[in-house]
Amino acid sequence: MGLIMDKNYHIFSDGHIERSEDTVRLETDDGEKKHIPVEHAEAIYLHGQIDYNTRLMSFLNDHGVAVHVFGWNDRYAGSLMPERGQTSGRTVVEQVRAYDDPEQRQSLAASFVRGSIHNMRANVTYYDSREYELGGVIEELDNATARIDDAGDISELMGVKATARRAYYQTFEAVLPDSFAFDGREYNPPPNPVNALISFGNSMVYANCVSAIRATALDPTISYLHEPGERRYSLSLDIADLFKPVLTDRLLFRLVNRKQISRDDFRDEVGSCLLNEEGRTTFLKEFEETLERTVEHPTLNRKVSYQYLLRLEVYKLKKHLLTGESYDSFKRWW
Numbered sequence: 001m002g003l004i005m006d007k008n009y010h011i012f013s014d015g016h017i018e019r020s021e022d023t024v025r026l027e028t029d030d031g032e033k034k035h036i037p038v039e040h041a042e043a044i045y046l047h048g049q050i051d052y053n054t055r056l057m058s059f060l061n062d063h064g065v066a067v068h069v070f071g072w073n074d075r076y077a078g079s080l081m082p083e084r085g086q087t088s089g090r091t092v093v094e095q096v097r098a099y100d101d102p103e104q105r106q107s108l109a110a111s112f113v114r115g116s117i118h119n120m121r122a123n124v125t126y127y128d129s130r131e132y133e134l135g136g137v138i139e140e141l142d143n144a145t146a147r148i149d150d151a152g153d154i155s156e157l158m159g160v161k162a163t164a165r166r167a168y169y170q171t172f173e174a175v176l177p178d179s180f181a182f183d184g185r186e187y188n189p190p191p192n193p194v195n196a197l198i199s200f201g202n203s204m205v206y207a208n209c210v211s212a213i214r215a216t217a218l219d220p221t222i223s224y225l226h227e228p229g230e231r232r233y234s235l236s237l238d239i240a241d242l243f244k245p246v247l248t249d250r251l252l253f254r255l256v257n258r259k260q261i262s263r264d265d266f267r268d269e270v271g272s273c274l275l276n277e278e279g280r281t282t283f284l285k286e287f288e289e290t291l292e293r294t295v296e297h298p299t300l301n302r303k304v305s306y307q308y309l310l311r312l313e314v315y316k317l318k319k320h321l322l323t324g325e326s327y328d329s330f331k332r333w334w
Contacts, residue, residue, distance in 0.1 A: 007042035007307070008208075008291075010284050012277050014049040019059040026050075041065045042307075043211050047074060047280065066214060068207040074274060075188075076203040079210050079233075088217035094321040095222045106157070108317075108327060109225040110148050112238050113161045115329030117145050119245040120168040122332045127253075132174050140167035157225065161241070168245075179263060180256050189272030194252070196266060196273045200280065201248030202240065204287055209236040209243070212310040216318050239313055242330045247306065251286055260286070295334050 011017070015028035024036040024044075036044070038059075043066040052067075057080060060067060067080040098104045121141045128134040144164035151157045165185070172182040172194060182194040190196040210233050213220045223234035225241070255261040265279025275283065294303040304312065313330050320327035 007040065008045060008288055009036050009041060009043070010045045010047060010280075010288075011050060012047045012280065016051045017044075017046075017056060018053065019056045024056065024059070038063045038065050043068055043207070045207065046070065066211050068210070070203065074200055074203070074280065076206055079207065081210070081214055091217040091318060091322060092219050092222070095219055098321055099222055099224060099228070105224050106151075106154065108320075109154055109157050109238075110151065111327055111329040112225045112241055113157050113164075114145060114148055115331050116161060116241040116245070117141055117148075117164045118331040119242060120164060120249075121145075123245050123249055123253075124168065124171050127171060127175050132171075134171060134174060137167050137170050140164070154225065154227075161225075172249075175253055176256055189269075190274070191271070192273050193263060193266050194256075196275055197252045197256075197261070197283070198248060200275055200283060201252060201287065202244055204284070205240045205243050205247050206233075206236050208247075208291070208307065208310055209233075209239040209314075212239070212307075212314050215311055216314050218314060218318055218321075239310065239317075242313065243310060246332055247287070247290060251283070251290055255283065255286060298333060 011026060013026070013028040013030075013032070015026060015030075017024060017026045019025075020035065024038055026034045026036060041063070044060070045068045047070050057067075060080075061082040064082050066082060069077045069079065071077040098108065121138060124134050124137050124141065128138060141164055144160050144167070147160050148157065151160055169182065169185060176182060176194065180194050181192065183192075185198065186192075186195050187199050190199045210220060213233070213235055218235065220233035220235045221228055223238045226234045226237040228234045261279055261282055265276060265282065266273050267276045291307040292305055294305050295309075296302070297304045309330065317327055319325050
């Protein structure tokens with residue numbers, strides 16, 4: 001039927017979801033029924049073909065629960081977002097001003113690229129210290145970082161990021177077994193298991209960033225590195241770039257190398273390779289457990305979960321926009 005975690009609820013089955021008194025009830029096409037408590041829920045993820053009505057949406061809105069919808073190939077299709085707990089015209093005005101100011105936008109975009117490359121480098125360094133020869137990749141990433149301040153505009157920064165990520169993907173070729181061959185990043189649709197895992201994991205990071213942004217008064221459609229678009233929450237793309245190496249890539253390496261995911265966890269369709277339900281369940285179980293892991297925060301002097309780090313990142317950005325305090329993007333320190 002689905003995977004239930006403390007904050008996120010993933011539903012794979014086809015069926016109908018509705019309000020049932022003070023909870024949510026799922027009834028599958030096979031007649032199975034399950035109740036989903038929403039008191040402490042962060043979001044519900046619909047991976048199957050699910051019907052729902054406005055009564056349910058109103059109920060979830062009252063509880064501040066988002067619904068993230070995924071299409072037939074498990075690509076992110078969109079979100080049904082509850083009314084934000086806080087709104088601030090001033091915050092949105094300052095967010096737009098930063099976008100319209102070429103210097104400030106360039107600075108923010110550069111910070112996102114710098115943090116993204118740092119976190120990719122942290123993964124490479126981890127495996128380089130475990131007898132993989134990845135010194136060349138580290139050098140390429142360092143060269144990319146050195147080019148950030150020389151980038152003249154956003155398109156050049158995007159080019160720096162793309163160059164770094166191409167170099168970074170050499171790590172996948174070195175670390176993963178031959179049965180999970182990786183010849184480069186391809187998607188829409190992914191042609192092989194590694195690309196399928198990256199796409200699925202990145203869509204989960206993106207959706208969790210959407211939820212994190214919802215908790216602030218920031219507008220998720222106003223971004224700095226990625227160009228705002230009409231059909232996506234582009235600020236989530238900016239934030240997700242920082243966390244993909246931590247949440248998607250490290251998990252992918254671990255699941256494949258520990259043989260928790262095998263070739264049997266995928267289904268091949270015309271021109272594409274996708275995780276089957278068992279594979280998605282395995283991945284999401286580990287993904288959600290990763291979100292709940294805690295790490296000692298260097299300035300808060302307490303342990304915080306990986307999921308809370310997403311929210312902290314958005315609040316840091318908001319504080320920068322409102323107060324002018326320097327924004328230093330998330331860089332893995334542990």
